[in-house]
Amino acid sequence: MNSPEKPAESGKHAPFSISGYLTNRQPNGDNLYANALVQFDKAVAHLNLKQGVIEAMRFPKRELSVSFPVEMDNRDIKIFRGYRVHHSIAKGPTKGGIRYSADVTLDEVRALAMWMTWKCALMNLPYGGAKGGVVVDPKSLSSRELERLTRRYATEISILMGPESDIPAPDMGTSPQVMAWIMDTYSMHRGFSVPAVVTGKPVEIGGSLGRTEATGRGVAVTILESLKLKNLNPGSITVAVQGFGNVGSIATKLVHDMGMKVIAASSSKGGVINRSGLSPSHLIKYYDESKGLTGFPEGDFISNEELLTLDCDVLVAAATENQITARNVNKVKARIIAEGANGPTTPEADEVLNANGAFIIPDVLCNAGGVTVSYLEWVQDLQSFFWPVEEINRKLTTLMLKAFQSVMECAESYGVSTREAAQILAIQRVADAIVIRGIYP
Known part of the structure; x- marks a missing residue:
């Protein structure tokens, strides 16, 4: 990756016109593309890239x-x-x-x-x-x-x-x-x-074996690595999970197996809280039978909004986009935010969480387990040779830990947030590919 020189042009986007695009989009907490562009512009400002490469x-x-x-x-x-x-x-x-x-x-x-x-x-x-x-x-x-x-x-x-x-x-x-x-x-x-x-x-x-569990497994792996980074004992950690679909349910089971206590979980219509801890196997069985978590008998009802502001150590945001926003971010108490969903945190909320000292595992890292095992599945299909699930999980964990370490090193090197660091690394790699390939014709 290039050294962090101050760029001459990046961050100064000249007017650019493409039919069908509103290039002056502003983040409003609702428009995901506007939010993605804000994140991109913030990260690319740290890189010394040609304006044309940036626009590409x-x-x-x-x-x-x-x-x-x-x-x-x-x-x-x-x-x-x-x-x-x-x-x-x-x-x-x-x-x-x-x-x-x-x-x-x-x-x-x-x-x-x-x-x-x-x-x-x-x-x-x-x-x-x-x-x-x-x-x-x-x-x-x-x-x-x-x-x-x-x-x-x-x-x-x-x-x-x-x-x-x-x-x-x-x-x-x-x-x-x-x-x-x-x-x-x-x-x-x-x-x-x-x-x-x-x-x-x-x-x-x-x-591929292991594909169904891959995204949730990646979430759990990055949470555990975050605890190690913060010198926190998993046995003393409380976890709340918003979104109990494939990602959230698997992550719930795996962090519980790692010794953490899951105190709350929710699906689209609400969920359940029990400060003494919830059984992932009971939650999964109830969810499969009832298609939701409301009415789960081993705890009290909690809304999705209340779950996001619980006093807990780790919040797994695995529901959908735009969940942590300017409207509720000041009530978020979790020390670690694990973004199991894509875009659950708006740019405005990002600023507040970082200022408050929360540690964000950004979506492009936290939920990358799914595409990683999808890649392994694609490779297996192309060669018509399949690996056992133990090998799949080992490869996944190795790649997740390597990416996690790279993000932490980049964050320290640039003095930026974890989200900016993840995007700086990724953007530089894509920019390098564009430049090396050249412009056709």
């Missing part, structure tokens, strides 16, 4: 917006809107999840694609960032409707997809089954099976 990383490489029909079970036809955004291809094919949510917007997908670029670069994976989304509440569809929507969306974005060009994965509202449908659809168009076109799929068709 500031905007997506390409975007695809599609509208497509799906036949419902009652034979009605509904039109759905979908997106696929490639942020960067400087370091390799694009990689990123597909989100099904009624709240999906193009700006959200742009931000998530950008963060995926930094995440992959930080972990030294040979990928650029991408993201996809469909504006739909998946819970409102039957299984057959969900399959038809998935196969049609996969067909629409297949002009971008491929094991050497763009590799989707699960995200909010999607699952290994959805990835299986996408893989099958793409394969049917090619005339032969192409398992490496997606990751996060079932192991029966080329998925």
